[in-house]
Amino acid sequence: MVSKITHHGFEPLVYNILMKDIQRVYLSHTLNAVALSIISVYVPAYLLSLGYSLERVILYYAIAPIFGLLLGLFVYVPLMRKSGLINVFKFHYPLKILELLLLFLLGYQRIPLEIVALVYGAANYAYWMPLNLLFVRHSAHDEMASNLAKFYALPQLFGIVGPLIGAILVPFIGFWPVFLITIIGLIVSYFPLAKVKNTELVVSLNFSKAWKRISQNKSLFLFEFFDNVLEESNWFWGVYIFIIIGSLSTPGIVGSLTAIGGALFTFIVGKYAKRHDKKIIPLASILLLFVFALMIIAKEPLHAYFITVVLSFIFTLFIVSYFSTIYKTIKGEGEEEFIILREIPTVLGRLVVFAAIYLTISHLQYFFITPMIFTVILLLFYIWKKKNLYATA
Numbered sequence: 001m002v003s004k005i006t007h008h009g010f011e012p013l014v015y016n017i018l019m020k021d022i023q024r025v026y027l028s029h030t031l032n033a034v035a036l037s038i039i040s041v042y043v044p045a046y047l048l049s050l051g052y053s054l055e056r057v058i059l060y061y062a063i064a065p066i067f068g069l070l071l072g073l074f075v076y077v078p079l080m081r082k083s084g085l086i087n088v089f090k091f092h093y094p095l096k097i098l099e100l101l102l103l104f105l106l107g108y109q110r111i112p113l114e115i116v117a118l119v120y121g122a123a124n125y126a127y128w129m130p131l132n133l134l135f136v137r138h139s140a141h142d143e144m145a146s147n148l149a150k151f152y153a154l155p156q157l158f159g160i161v162g163p164l165i166g167a168i169l170v171p172f173i174g175f176w177p178v179f180l181i182t183i184i185g186l187i188v189s190y191f192p193l194a195k196v197k198n199t200e201l202v203v204s205l206n207f208s209k210a211w212k213r214i215s216q217n218k219s220l221f222l223f224e225f226f227d228n229v230l231e232e233s234n235w236f237w238g239v240y241i242f243i244i245i246g247s248l249s250t251p252g253i254v255g256s257l258t259a260i261g262g263a264l265f266t267f268i269v270g271k272y273a274k275r276h277d278k279k280i281i282p283l284a285s286i287l288l289l290f291v292f293a294l295m296i297i298a299k300e301p302l303h304a305y306f307i308t309v310v311l312s313f314i315f316t317l318f319i320v321s322y323f324s325t326i327y328k329t330i331k332g333e334g335e336e337e338f339i340i341l342r343e344i345p346t347v348l349g350r351l352v353v354f355a356a357i358y359l360t361i362s363h364l365q366y367f368f369i370t371p372m373i374f375t376v377i378l379l380l381f382y383i384w385k386k387k388n389l390y391a392t393a
Helices: 011-037 040-049 054-083 087-104 112-139 141-158 163-171 176-193 207-216 219-246 250-268 270-275 277-297 300-328 335-341 343-359 364-392
Strands: none
Touching: 011 040, 011 112, 011 163, 011 176, 040 054, 040 163, 040 219, 040 250, 054 112, 054 335, 054 343, 087 176, 112 335, 141 163, 163 176, 163 250, 219 250, 219 277, 219 300, 219 335, 219 343, 219 364, 250 300, 277 300, 277 364, 335 343, 343 364
16 A cells, blocks of 8 residues: 555556556546536436426436445455456446436436436445545545545535536526537546556455454444445425526536535635544534534525525534544555445445435425434444544544
8 A cells, every 4th residue: 555655666566657657547426526516416317307207306316326235245346356446346337327327318218217327336336435545545544634635625616617518508498418518527537547657456356355344443433334324315395496496507506606615615614534533423422413403493595595604614614523533443454444344334224315315205305304313323322432543533
């Protein structure tokens, strides 16, 4: 791992080469995020505008991570061991373009939505699983928070314009130019990967080994579960605003406001989060409680847009501090194994959110009680376990 290379002889040269490689990956990640920011906020609205029910749209988003997880564990992990992280990472691009083409064709051909969901899940896990492994492998322990701040905030900083492009084009021209621009952007984002050094995954997983790791780190995996309930609830807020406001410009405006909130984090508290990540987690959790409560009573567009900026700022504050603490905890302790297995509680957390949406489908504002409950549980659990986190981080 890069963080363990000592600066003697030829080793600084190796270090510099690897760091250049990871910078190319982050450049690709930023370009990818900016390209997808044009369309990703519009996919739920697009499906709803085609006549799919909210239940069917939520089913689409539930199928994708389940299939992606199975594919990741049983196909991508062996491929990363055999062919390397970057080669699997590159699968994302043709799969994502295929997904976008299938989504576009839904307006003309009744392709089973479940088939599109499978491609979506395959594309997502071909991207995030190798990317997270590359990140934790090449981030030094003391630089974790600052690297995470850049990882989350830079795509948002450059992605403010993307959703606005969609907000302008979709109501007046339709969805087709948004799909086209996104596909071109994805192709461009692929180029920085061309010269990246390909390295193999060294971890080998089987059921007994996986269960042993989960048993040893029950607390961390529970934190992952709670965190993903909050993350997916944050995603649903954008869908909910579109439903209550109804304008096709809404997702684009929400996407840009979300990017602004994330970018503000970088300028205001990014450096502070690097030094005080463990102290920030409980504060950010309490602030999230107030924001989720505001979501329940939000009715007017102006209120919803204001909440969006505040939510994005606070959630970025929470997520950077949270992942900084978690990643520093597992750094050097079989981190690659953890990064792979964390996808299990990640999917379970998402499924809890989708189930809660189904249960509140007639009164969607009450859905946001769910993230409030899980925020309280996460906060209490963190306070109870923080001595262990301080001891191991």
